[in-house]
Amino acid sequence: MKSVFRDDILEGKVAFVTGGGSGICKGIAEAFLAHGAKGVTILGRKADRLSAAADEMKQKSGRDVLAAPCDVRKPEQIEAALEATLERFGRIDIVVNGAAGNFLAPAAALSYNGFKTVMEIDTIGTFNVCRASFEKYLRDHGGHILNVSATLHYAATPLQIHASAAKAGVDSITRTLALEWGPLGIQVNGIAPGPIDGTEGMSRLAPGEMRDAQIKGIPLRRLGTIEDVASCALYLTSGAASYVNGETIVVDGGAWLPGMGKFMTMLGVD
Numbered sequence: 001m002k003s004v005f006r007d008d009i010l011e012g013k014v015a016f017v018t019g020g021g022s023g024i025c026k027g028i029a030e031a032f033l034a035h036g037a038k039g040v041t042i043l044g045r046k047a048d049r050l051s052a053a054a055d056e057m058k059q060k061s062g063r064d065v066l067a068a069p070c071d072v073r074k075p076e077q078i079e080a081a082l083e084a085t086l087e088r089f090g091r092i093d094i095v096v097n098g099a100a101g102n103f104l105a106p107a108a109a110l111s112y113n114g115f116k117t118v119m120e121i122d123t124i125g126t127f128n129v130c131r132a133s134f135e136k137y138l139r140d141h142g143g144h145i146l147n148v149s150a151t152l153h154y155a156a157t158p159l160q161i162h163a164s165a166a167k168a169g170v171d172s173i174t175r176t177l178a179l180e181w182g183p184l185g186i187q188v189n190g191i192a193p194g195p196i197d198g199t200e201g202m203s204r205l206a207p208g209e210m211r212d213a214q215i216k217g218i219p220l221r222r223l224g225t226i227e228d229v230a231s232c233a234l235y236l237t238s239g240a241a242s243y244v245n246g247e248t249i250v251v252d253g254g255a256w257l258p259g260m261g262k263f264m265t266m267l268g269v270d
């Protein structure tokens with residue numbers, strides 16, 4: 001799909017994208033490169049997948065991509081990746097927190113460590129990356145932070161107590177940092193994607209026939225695409241959203257809106 005944005009809106013910018021080796025955040029990193037970014041660092045735990053993604057992205061965009069293996073639960077690894085980014089590109093304008101973990105598990109059967117692990121990756125990992133990038137660069141130069149969240153916690157989502165709690169924490173981080181760091185020229189916003197086609201999240205959380213059942217509950221009657229989410233990331237970082245701060249934009253076709261399913265069933269609408 002052709003982008004509606006001019007291809008130079010991020011000219012010369014550099015992005016640091018956790019979870020950028022696959023799925024939604026790879027799509028966001030690619031969109032940044034396709035819209036003028038001079039370089040992107042992608043971070044993830046799986047070094048092989050990361051370097052394959054970096055090679056593919058370099059080839060596609062003709063721009064520079066640094067693969068930085070990193071576990072966001074480890075601040076020293078984040079700091080090393082930030083230093084490598086600054087050495088390679090000389091600046092960091094956009095930080096995207098996309099590294100996350102999730103799976104389906106009933107609360108009563110979820111192990112203590114299972115809950116803790118997702119909190120550590122999603123919530124604490126997001127804080128760690130925000131804090132380290134603030135210290136290393138953003139405090140003195142301003143920039144954008146984008147936290148990838150979810151809508152799980154707006155109402156209540158069964159089988160995902162871990163991810164719901166973790167993303168509620170992420171949204172809170174977004175708002176607090178927008179307040180504390182706005183005066184320094186740092187905009188902190190979030191994106192809350194709904195069901196996005198072709199992602200690990202979809203195959204983990206809505207496998208098989210659940211996929212079609214899920215589409216019926218989405219007002220726009222389709223799954224989202226990675227490009228739908230990347231467009232929102234471009235909007236938030238391009239300057240078009242220069243007065244938006246502390247906001248988490250839902251990109252889900254209306255899927256989370258309460259009452260949709262029940263009301264349509266009452267009306268007999270399929």
Ligand code: COA
Nearest residue numbers: 100101102103104105110111112113114117118200201204
């Ligand atoms: N159901 C229930 N518990 C699970 C689970 C599942 N499907 N997957 C992992 N866990 C539990 C483990 O049993 C373990 O707890 P235990 O020590 O009490 O047994 C705990 O979670 C940690 O698992 P581990 O595999 O050691 O952690 P990890 O750091 O290697 O992996 C995860 C983190 C669990 C989030 C893993 O699923 C992951 O790496 N996901 C990344 C990708 C992803 O989730 N993408 C989708 C985003 S929507």
